[in-house]
Amino acid sequence: MNRKDLATFLKVAETGSVTLAAEMLGRSQPSVTRCLQDLDASLGFALFERAGRRISLTAEGVAFEEEARRLLAMFEDLPARTLARARGTEQPMSISATYALGTGLVPHALARWPEADRPGEVRLIQAAPNAVAQDLLSGNARIGLASLPLDVPGVHAERMFSAPLVAAMPESRADEFPEETPVSLAQIASDTLVTMLDQTRLQGRIRQALDAAGVHPARAVRANSSVSTLQFTRLTGATAIVEPVTAYGTAPKGVILRPLAEEVDFTFGFFAAGGAAGARGTSDFFDLCEAALFDLVPRVRRIDDGANFQDRD
Numbered sequence: 001m002n003r004k005d006l007a008t009f010l011k012v013a014e015t016g017s018v019t020l021a022a023e024m025l026g027r028s029q030p031s032v033t034r035c036l037q038d039l040d041a042s043l044g045f046a047l048f049e050r051a052g053r054r055i056s057l058t059a060e061g062v063a064f065e066e067e068a069r070r071l072l073a074m075f076e077d078l079p080a081r082t083l084a085r086a087r088g089t090e091q092p093m094s095i096s097a098t099y100a101l102g103t104g105l106v107p108h109a110l111a112r113w114p115e116a117d118r119p120g121e122v123r124l125i126q127a128a129p130n131a132v133a134q135d136l137l138s139g140n141a142r143i144g145l146a147s148l149p150l151d152v153p154g155v156h157a158e159r160m161f162s163a164p165l166v167a168a169m170p171e172s173r174a175d176e177f178p179e180e181t182p183v184s185l186a187q188i189a190s191d192t193l194v195t196m197l198d199q200t201r202l203q204g205r206i207r208q209a210l211d212a213a214g215v216h217p218a219r220a221v222r223a224n225s226s227v228s229t230l231q232f233t234r235l236t237g238a239t240a241i242v243e244p245v246t247a248y249g250t251a252p253k254g255v256i257l258r259p260l261a262e263e264v265d266f267t268f269g270f271f272a273a274g275g276a277a278g279a280r281g282t283s284d285f286f287d288l289c290e291a292a293l294f295d296l297v298p299r300v301r302r303i304d305d306g307a308n309f310q311d312r313d
Helices: 003-015 018-025 029-043 059-087 099-104 106-112 129-138 202-212 226-236 244-250 280-296
Strands: 048-051 054-057 093-097 122-126 143-147 157-164 166-170 193-196 220-223 239-242 255-259 265-272
Touching: 003 018, 003 029, 003 059, 018 029, 054 059, 059 129, 093 099, 093 129, 093 280, 099 106, 099 122, 099 143, 099 226, 099 244, 106 280, 129 143, 129 265, 143 280, 157 244, 157 280, 166 226, 166 244, 193 202, 193 226, 220 226, 226 239, 226 244, 226 255, 239 244, 244 255, 244 265, 244 280, 265 280
Parallel strands: 093 122, 093 143, 193 220, 193 239
Antiparallel strands: 048 054, 143 265, 157 265, 166 239, 166 255
């Protein structure tokens, strides 16, 4: 498997057609077909399945597509990284972050960084938590921001934080739920409820809280993006239970945020690739992220072992 194979696979995935992909790549159709067959054989599973006159990704193909994009990006960046290291010139600050932290926190942190002190190039990759860890281990990123737990050997959190989830509601309910007044799950039991899709992480804790409160919504929407949950609230009037970083960092106009009476915590950390933790740019960026957090998110707190801190509202 090489760079050309990955590029071929991604072009077929993008177009849904071997013929069209071959034309765009300047290759023959049989050579593209042979490339896909070789990939299937080396991976041990099929990447595509036939759907009428088009082909579509299998479940395994969908998972492989994200990994292939990351690998191809790493290949393409390798010459520039190597030259920068050999010549001792500044390398881009590469950040891999989960969608919540990459959307809700990183832009706020960068906005605080004086342009004269900021690295010449900043690259942001958004991915699932385990993919963030792999980016750090592979050298594809030197800074990582991800939800916890992240139990991957060789990846250690430099700073860890916790903040309670919030309820997001349409602005029309502001009189019903005054600002800073906690909202209990029982109070929103009859609402259409928007929660997270991933059962093993945040959604699992939300489900436990709902079960403990005896709340079983008749209508529910589940999404794997906090930004999507906020848009559902804005456009449909549903109530969302959402992690606080995206909520306070990106809440659209027309959406209000209220603390939950039942405290369910979102935990996350800042990570650094080996040897990068003490670098000035990395330390500065972590400081900016932390300052932005405490300005944006009520009741966020550091939870590092032995850290000397206080909750800040």
